[in-house]
Amino acid sequence: MNDLALASLAPDATFPDRRAGDRALLVLVSVVIFTQMDLALTSLLIEPIKRDLHLSDVQLGLIQGTGFGLGMVLGAVPLGILIDRASRVWLLRMALLIFVATMIAASLASGFLTLFVAEFTLGAVLSLINPAATSLLSDLFAPDQRSARTAILSAGQISGQAGAFLIGGIFVDYLAGHASGGAWYMSFSAWRITYLIFAVLSLVALPGLLTLPEPARQETAIRRLSIVRSFRHLVDYKAFLMPLFAGSTFGLVASSAILTWIAPILMRSYGLHAGQVGEWLSIVTLTGGLLASFLAGKLSRDAKQAGRSIVFPAAIACLVFAPFTLLALTPSAALVAGGLFMIVTTSILTQVTSSIAIVTLIPNELRGLCFGIYLVLGIGFGRGVGPEMVAWLGGLFAGPNGLNIALAVVSAPCSLVAAWLFLIASARSIGRHGRLG
Numbered sequence: 001m002n003d004l005a006l007a008s009l010a011p012d013a014t015f016p017d018r019r020a021g022d023r024a025l026l027v028l029v030s031v032v033i034f035t036q037m038d039l040a041l042t043s044l045l046i047e048p049i050k051r052d053l054h055l056s057d058v059q060l061g062l063i064q065g066t067g068f069g070l071g072m073v074l075g076a077v078p079l080g081i082l083i084d085r086a087s088r089v090w091l092l093r094m095a096l097l098i099f100v101a102t103m104i105a106a107s108l109a110s111g112f113l114t115l116f117v118a119e120f121t122l123g124a125v126l127s128l129i130n131p132a133a134t135s136l137l138s139d140l141f142a143p144d145q146r147s148a149r150t151a152i153l154s155a156g157q158i159s160g161q162a163g164a165f166l167i168g169g170i171f172v173d174y175l176a177g178h179a180s181g182g183a184w185y186m187s188f189s190a191w192r193i194t195y196l197i198f199a200v201l202s203l204v205a206l207p208g209l210l211t212l213p214e215p216a217r218q219e220t221a222i223r224r225l226s227i228v229r230s231f232r233h234l235v236d237y238k239a240f241l242m243p244l245f246a247g248s249t250f251g252l253v254a255s256s257a258i259l260t261w262i263a264p265i266l267m268r269s270y271g272l273h274a275g276q277v278g279e280w281l282s283i284v285t286l287t288g289g290l291l292a293s294f295l296a297g298k299l300s301r302d303a304k305q306a307g308r309s310i311v312f313p314a315a316i317a318c319l320v321f322a323p324f325t326l327l328a329l330t331p332s333a334a335l336v337a338g339g340l341f342m343i344v345t346t347s348i349l350t351q352v353t354s355s356i357a358i359v360t361l362i363p364n365e366l367r368g369l370c371f372g373i374y375l376v377l378g379i380g381f382g383r384g385v386g387p388e389m390v391a392w393l394g395g396l397f398a399g400p401n402g403l404n405i406a407l408a409v410v411s412a413p414c415s416l417v418a419a420w421l422f423l424i425a426s427a428r429s430i431g432r433h434g435r436l437g
Contacts, residue, residue, distance in 0.1 A: 021140040027208035028133045029156035034202040036160030044168045045191040046264045061391030067116040071123025073376045079128040080372020088132040089214045099125045100199050107195035131371035139215040151297030154352045158289025162282040169278015240428045245377045247421030252382025254414035255347035260387040270333040288344035296352035309426040314353040317346040318419035325411035328404035
């Protein structure tokens with residue numbers, strides 16, 4: 001692979017002691033918990049936002065999909081390059097403050113444009129937070145400890161989304177039920193107050209970030225690569241990365257389409273209120289997500305020890321995902337919840353496996369750029385296209401179940417294509433000498 005081999009430890013590599021690493025991991029987990037809340041919160045609040053601001057499903061799809069995805073697309077690569085060169089801890093501090101300010105701005109939104117800009121900004125912020133946190137893990141823990149720690153970080157993301165469903169649903173129901181009270185804050189819509197509450201909660205992660213030191217970078221194949229050389233060297237991995245990125249993209253189109261619209265579908269088609277939806281989705285997201293994070297870490301670790309491809313489980317997960325895209329066509333909310341558990345488990349397992357593959361197989365000085373491209377193609381395009389496609393197709397199908405049918409039409413084919421692409425990445429991830437081929 002020219003002058004870049006697989007990421008390998010330098011003879012003088014020194015990682016922080018286990019306790020220091022675990023303390024830093026706790027800080028990073030707290031950051032991702034609170035910043036991941038928006039992904040679930042906006043989905044839960046779609047119905048009250050739609051009523052209050054008189055928005056259409058297409059506009060809501062643009063806000064949650066295109067706005068967020070565009071922020072990811074435009075921010076991921078330049079911020080990924082910055083992650084490879086600047087203090088990642090300092091970048092995380094700035095990102096958290098911008099995140100809080102944007103959540104406050106979203107709570108004051110007067111219409112479509114304000115919410116679109118807020119989601120755009122949140123997409124750009126999250127395109128930095130997750131890669132920066134994952135990059136820090138590479139310098140906090142030795143390779144044999146990294147899969148488990150990456151899975152723990154993923155579990156933090158899942159916990160944030162589950163917490164947003166549960167706490168957000170409780171707040172919305174409580175505030176809506178007391179809207180006629182005499183308290184001053186009752187003049188605000190329930191969804192606005194919920195956004196403000198979550199903005200304040202996010203500041204809990206700030207003290208830990210302010211005291212977190214920047215660790216020394218390990219596993220660098222080449223020092224101080226220029227931006228042009230970074231792209232050139234990343235091309236050396238194209239045979240593996242192209243199907244990995246493409247598989248992640250199709251997989252995220254499929255999962256984001258379902259996860260964005262499932263809350264409003266449960267309210268419209270199954271008659272549940274926000275609190276009930278929040279409880280159901282929090283349980284499903286937490287149990288399925290934690291199970292997926294554990295499985296991804298274990299399967300990757302076992303595959304590495306046995307000399308097998310760590311990407312193969314992602315292909316199987318996408319195949320399992322496909323039949324459960326029909327969940328919104330089932331007759332009861334309980335069946336929807338069961339299907340959603342499998343959707344969450346398989347989609348999170350796919351995402352975590354992809355992240356572990358990048359952390360394990362790509363040199364340190366290219367990981368930020370690699371994650372940036374991964375986010376542009378995967379989350380940026382996937383979340384940017386999936387929800388909007390469902391909203392558009394839902395309007396074409398006649399009857400009250402138009403969105404429900406659109407979910408299956410969009411998600412099922414994408415998940416099967418993703419499985420095929422991950423199989424290609426899996427075959428190319430291990431060569432004769434354990435190198436990318």
